[in-house]
Amino acid sequence: MSFRIPIGPYHPALEEPYKLELVCDGETVSDAVMNVGFNFRGIEYLAERRNYLQGITLVERVCGICSNVHSLSFCQAVEQLTGAEPPERALHIRVVLSELERLHSHFLWSGVAAKLIGFKTVFMACFALREKVMDALSAISGNRVNYGMNRIGGVNRDIADPQAVLQILDEMERGITRTIIPIFLEDKTVASRCKGVGVLTAEYAKAMGAVGPLARSSGIGQDLRKASPYAAYDRFEFNVPVETAGDVQARLVVHALEMMESCRILRQALTSLPEGPFHTTPPTAARFKVPAGTAISRVEAPRGEVLYQIVSDGTDIPKRVRVRTPTFMNMATVRFTVLGQELADSPLIQASCDPCYSCTDR
Amino acid sequence: MSNPKIGFDQTLHEYGLGECWEWKNGSWWLTAPETFNLRATTRIMLSLEARFVAITAMEREDKEIRLDYQWDLDGQLISFITATSARQIPTIVDLSPAADWVERETHEYFAVEFTGRANTIPLMTRAGDAIGINLHKEIAQ
Numbered sequence: 001m002s003f004r005i006p007i008g009p010y011h012p013a014l015e016e017p018y019k020l021e022l023v024c025d026g027e028t029v030s031d032a033v034m035n036v037g038f039n040f041r042g043i044e045y046l047a048e049r050r051n052y053l054q055g056i057t058l059v060e061r062v063c064g065i066c067s068n069v070h071s072l073s074f075c076q077a078v079e080q081l082t083g084a085e086p087p088e089r090a091l092h093i094r095v096v097l098s099e100l101e102r103l104h105s106h107f108l109w110s111g112v113a114a115k116l117i118g119f120k121t122v123f124m125a126c127f128a129l130r131e132k133v134m135d136a137l138s139a140i141s142g143n144r145v146n147y148g149m150n151r152i153g154g155v156n157r158d159i160a161d162p163q164a165v166l167q168i169l170d171e172m173e174r175g176i177t178r179t180i181i182p183i184f185l186e187d188k189t190v191a192s193r194c195k196g197v198g199v200l201t202a203e204y205a206k207a208m209g210a211v212g213p214l215a216r217s218s219g220i221g222q223d224l225r226k227a228s229p230y231a232a233y234d235r236f237e238f239n240v241p242v243e244t245a246g247d248v249q250a251r252l253v254v255h256a257l258e259m260m261e262s263c264r265i266l267r268q269a270l271t272s273l274p275e276g277p278f279h280t281t282p283p284t285a286a287r288f289k290v291p292a293g294t295a296i297s298r299v300e301a302p303r304g305e306v307l308y309q310i311v312s313d314g315t316d317i318p319k320r321v322r323v324r325t326p327t328f329m330n331m332a333t334v335r336f337t338v339l340g341q342e343l344a345d346s347p348l349i350q351a352s353c354d355p356c357y358s359c360t361d362r
Numbered sequence: 363m364s365n366p367k368i369g370f371d372q373t374l375h376e377y378g379l380g381e382c383w384e385w386k387n388g389s390w391w392l393t394a395p396e397t398f399n400l401r402a403t404t405r406i407m408l409s410l411e412a413r414f415v416a417i418t419a420m421e422r423e424d425k426e427i428r429l430d431y432q433w434d435l436d437g438q439l440i441s442f443i444t445a446t447s448a449r450q451i452p453t454i455v456d457l458s459p460a461a462d463w464v465e466r467e468t469h470e471y472f473a474v475e476f477t478g479r480a481n482t483i484p485l486m487t488r489a490g491d492a493i494g495i496n497l498h499k500e501i502a503q
Contacts, residue, residue, distance in 0.1 A: 293387060
C-alpha cells in the first residue's frame with residue numbers, strides 16, 4: 001500500500017520553505033512531487049522598476065548566503081554594457097569576497113549535512129569555522145551578510161589589512177584539514193549514512209542541467225572559474241575537485257576539497273593584491289544611464305552557475321533583468337535522487353544538493 | 363573569443379544558421395532567421411552535449427515575447443534569440459527535461475504557451491493565479 005507523505009513547506013531539515021510530497025511503499029520512496037515558490041518575491045519584476053544603482057542593492061537580497069555573487073553578476077553585466085573596466089585591485093578583491101562567501105556557504109552546508117547525518121560534533125566544528133569566515137567578511141565589508149561590496153566599475157571598500165585575513169585563513173585551513181576532511185572522507189559513521197545514498201548519475205545530472213558541486217559530485221567537471229574565468233580567477237592556480245559516485249558522500253567530499261581550494265585561491269589573491277585604485281567611476285550618479293544593449297554575466301556561486309542577463313534600452317532603468325540561480329536547476333534533481341531510497345534518508349538527500357529556496361524563488 | 367565550435371557551426375549550416383554568429387557581451391548570439399527550428403536546434407545542442415542553461419523572456423512592442431534560449435557548450439555561452447508567434451512556441455521539455463521549470467516560470471511570468479507540453483503546472487504561483495505577472499501591462503485572464 002502506498003502512502004503520500006507531505007514534507008514542508010516548513011521543512012525538518014532546512015530553514016527555508018518548500019514542499020516535497022513523497023509517495024512511499026512502506027519505507028521506500030516510489031515517487032516525489034516538488035512544490036516551490038513559497039519565497040517568491042518577484043525580484044526580476046522589481047529590478048525592472050528600479051535604476052541600476054538601486055538594482056545592485058536589490059539583487060544582493062536575492063539570497064542571504066551568496067549575496068555577493070548576485071551583485072557581482074549584476075555589476076559585471078552592467079560593466080559590459082557601459083564598458084567600465086574595474087581596476088586590477090578591485091578584481092582581486094572580488095575574488096577574495098567570492099571565495100570567502102564560498103567558504104561561508106560550504107561550512108554552513110557541511111554543518112547542516114553533519115547535523116542530518118547525526119554527527120552534531122561536526123556541526124559545531126563547521127559552525128565554529130564558519131564564524132571565522134564571517135569575522136573576515138565583517139572585517140572587510142563591515143557586514144556579516146549583504147556585504148555591499150560590488151559597484152559598477154569596482155568595489156566599494158578596500159582590503160586594508162590582508163594579513164589579518166591571512167591569519168584567519170591559517171586557522172580555517174587547520175580546521176578543514178584536521179577535522180572536516182578526515183571525517184567526511186574516512187569516518188565509518190559518515191560513510192554508513194552517505195555512501196550509495198541519493199545517487200545522481202552523470203546522465204541525469206546532465207539531462208537536468210545540474211551545476212556546481214552537485215554536478216561535480218556526479219562526474220561533471222565544469223566550474224566557471226576555470227571554464228569561463230571572470231574577475232581575476234585566471235591569475236590563480238587551483239584545482240576543481242570532481243567525484244564520480246554521485247552519492248551524498250561524493251557531495252561531502254567535493255565540498256570539503258573545494259574549501260581547501262578556496263583557501264588556496266584566497267592565499268594567492270591576498271598575497272598578490274596589486275597596488276592602485278579599487279574602483280573607477282564615481283558611483284553616485286543617482287540616475288545612471290546605461291547604453292542600450294544586452295549583456296550576460298555568469299559567476300560560479302557556491303552552489304554553481306548564476307546567470308544574469310540585463311537588457312538596457314538606454315535609460316537609467318533596465319528593461320529586463322533575468323536571474324537564473326543554481327538551485328533553480330539543481331532542485332529538480334531531488335526527485336530522481338530520492339526514488340528508491342529510504343524515507344528516513346530523504347531529508348539528508350534533499351539537503352545534500354545544497355538547496356537555496358531564496359535563490360530558487362527570487 | 364574563438365568560434366563556439368567548428369562542428370557546431372557546420373551542423374547549423376544545414377539549417378541556414380551557420381554564419382549568423384556574433385560574440386557580444388558575454389555570449390555568442392544568434393538572431394534566429396525565418397528558417398530557425400527551435401526543436402531541431404535543441405537536438406543539435408544535445409547531440410553536442412551542450413548543457414541547457416536558461417530561457418530569458420522579454421515583452422516586445424508587438425506584444426509577442428522575445429525568447430533567448432541559452433546553452434553552455436564547453437564553457438561558452440550560446441544564445442538563440444527567437445520569439446513567440448501568437449504567444450506560442452513549441453516546448454523542448456521532451457528533448458531536454460532541464461527546460462521544465464524554466465518553461466513553467468516563463469509561462470507564469472510572460473503568459474507564453476509552450477505547445478506540446480502535457481501540462482504546465484504552476485511553479486512560483488499557485489493554481490488559479492493569473493499568468494503573465496511580469497508583463498509590463500497585465501494580460502486579462
